Amino acid sequence: xxxxxxxxxxxxxxxxxxxxxxxxxxxxxxxxxxxxxxxxxxxxxxxxxxxxxxxxxxxxxxxxxxxxxxxxxxxxxxxxxxxxxxxxxxxxxxxxxxxxxxxxxxxxxxxxxxxxxxxxxxxxxxxxxxxxxxxxxxxxxxxxxxxxxxxxxxxxxxxxxxxxxxxxxxxxxxxxxxxxxxxxxxxxxxxxxxxxxxxxxxxxxxxxxxxxxxx
Amino acid sequence: xxxxxxxxxxxxxxxxxxxxxxxxxxxxxxxxxxxxxxxxxxxxxxxxxxxxxxxxxxxxxxxxxxxxxxxxxxxxxxxxxxxxxxxxxxxxxxxxxxxxxxxxxxxxxxxxxxxxxxxxxxxxxxxxxxxxxxxxxxxxxxxxxxxxxxxxxxxxxxxxxxxxxxxxxxxxxxxxxxxxxxxxxxxxxxxxxxxx
Numbered sequence: 001x002x003x004x005x006x007x008x009x010x011x012x013x014x015x016x017x018x019x020x021x022x023x024x025x026x027x028x029x030x031x032x033x034x035x036x037x038x039x040x041x042x043x044x045x046x047x048x049x050x051x052x053x054x055x056x057x058x059x060x061x062x063x064x065x066x067x068x069x070x071x072x073x074x075x076x077x078x079x080x081x082x083x084x085x086x087x088x089x090x091x092x093x094x095x096x097x098x099x100x101x102x103x104x105x106x107x108x109x110x111x112x113x114x115x116x117x118x119x120x121x122x123x124x125x126x127x128x129x130x131x132x133x134x135x136x137x138x139x140x141x142x143x144x145x146x147x148x149x150x151x152x153x154x155x156x157x158x159x160x161x162x163x164x165x166x167x168x169x170x171x172x173x174x175x176x177x178x179x180x181x182x183x184x185x186x187x188x189x190x191x192x193x194x195x196x197x198x199x200x201x202x203x204x205x206x207x208x209x210x211x212x213x214x215x
Numbered sequence: 216x217x218x219x220x221x222x223x224x225x226x227x228x229x230x231x232x233x234x235x236x237x238x239x240x241x242x243x244x245x246x247x248x249x250x251x252x253x254x255x256x257x258x259x260x261x262x263x264x265x266x267x268x269x270x271x272x273x274x275x276x277x278x279x280x281x282x283x284x285x286x287x288x289x290x291x292x293x294x295x296x297x298x299x300x301x302x303x304x305x306x307x308x309x310x311x312x313x314x315x316x317x318x319x320x321x322x323x324x325x326x327x328x329x330x331x332x333x334x335x336x337x338x339x340x341x342x343x344x345x346x347x348x349x350x351x352x353x354x355x356x357x358x359x360x361x362x363x364x365x366x367x368x369x370x371x372x373x374x375x376x377x378x379x380x381x382x383x384x385x386x387x388x389x390x391x392x393x394x395x396x397x398x399x400x401x402x403x404x405x406x407x408x409x410x411x
Contacts, residue, residue: 086271086377087306088350090263091370094411129268159347173309173351192348194371197411 036206039199040180040189049078050185052155054115054141054148057124058131066113066139068155069185074109075207078179078187080158082118083130088176088193093134096178099200100135106208108137115141115152117160117174156187180207255280255360260392260406262377263370265384272298272377272384274392274406275368280360287357287397291375293390299379302354306371309349357397370411384408 049068056066070076077096081089093114100110112135116122119142122130131138143149153159158175165171176193180203189203255278262274280286291301350371358373360366368374375392377384384390388408395401 083266083269084271085352086265086269086273087304087352087370087374090266090273091411093266094263098411126268130266133266133268157347159349161349169354171351171353173349175348176350177348193350 038189038203038206040191040195040203042189043187047156047179047187048185049155049179049181049187052152052185054143054152056139057142058128058138058140059124061139066141067185068113068152068181070111070181070183072183073211074111074183075188075204075211076181077110077112078156078181079112079114080117080153080156080160080174081114081176082116082172082174083122083126084118084170085172085174092176092178092191092193093131095195095197095200097134098197099204102197102201103204103208106204109208110204111135111137111139113139113141115143115149117149117153118162118170118172119144119149121170180204182207182211253282255282255286255396255400255402257394257402257404258365260404262384262388262390262392262406262408264386264408264410265377265380267383270378270380272380273304273370274375274377274390275370276375276392276404276406277365277367278358278360278394279365280362283362285359285361287359288394289357289397290395292393292395293377296381297390298377298381300377302376302378303356303358303373304352304376305355305358305373306350306352309351386410 052068053065055063057063068076068078079089079092079096081093083089093112096112100107103110112131114127114131116127122142124140124142127140127142128138131140143152149160153175156175156177156179158177160172160174163171163173178191178195178200179187180189180191182188188207191200191203258277258279260274260276262272265272274291278288288303291303293301355373358366358368366373377390386409390406390408391403392406393401393403
């Protein structure tokens, strides 16, 4: 225990020395100097996805066509994934859920549309239940027509691929990007896999501020 | 369980003794939660809460190898009351090279890869992302942990994948995770279930 204390003291001293030597006060977290800049990717020529339509298989929706645009005054989060995904999808969706929860009143102005890239295994019930673990404002999207899925993915610059190997192991590759879409069906910002909940929250707050400011 | 832990303790004790006998550095720290010279230490083992309707889960941790020999995690197991099957997996970026793999196998009409720009500072998380951001997961036969190094099993990288979950993993649960290393030694750790 004593050794650990000594170590801690050494660390502290080292940190102090380092801090006093370097001129700048290391302040910048993951964001830029401009606190109003979005953390995610913003395209010079934004994607427009309002014409992308997939069947909404959420409970009671009964396959009604769902178009990728937010309700007026809201934001829509688009994601392509699958429920047998143990690592990437739940990581992103958990970050999204916690970012949204931190928005306070604005949390009710965010909807999530998750399209499955694995419709064979993801039944409507399964996809709906999975999505509900992360949000009660979700749209479970599922088409059994590969061409329709691919067309939707193309509009987002996304891809997916399912390979079954000799052992019968199903390998799903998919774009793990999350898209934030406005009421005109324009993608405002894209979050590659690995964006933190805090950064998602940061971007959503900025986008809602812009929305409120212009309203 | 107790027997296994005792055996493990003995192995560790022998390792520590061997280390000191060689006259390298006499470190007599014996706390079980912190770094031990000559030991393989598991840090912050945890499993993510599993969403409804899926029978898959993932667990993460750090593995510190303070021995002089490279080791490897070769398998993991959990009680059959938790999951039917456990595998070691790695998530990788399927198109991490910045070339145009997009155009190879699909008809992504004109989806340019060049017109993206980060409006914020480039964070390390995003530097190797491409427009499609494809991720893939593959089983691995082992996860190497070189001598003196710490390897992280973390979201988006290596993970212990649980298949055929008996019940959803819920916040507050603990999973008894038994890890087997290349030399046949095992360690059982209690992995906390949490959301992230």
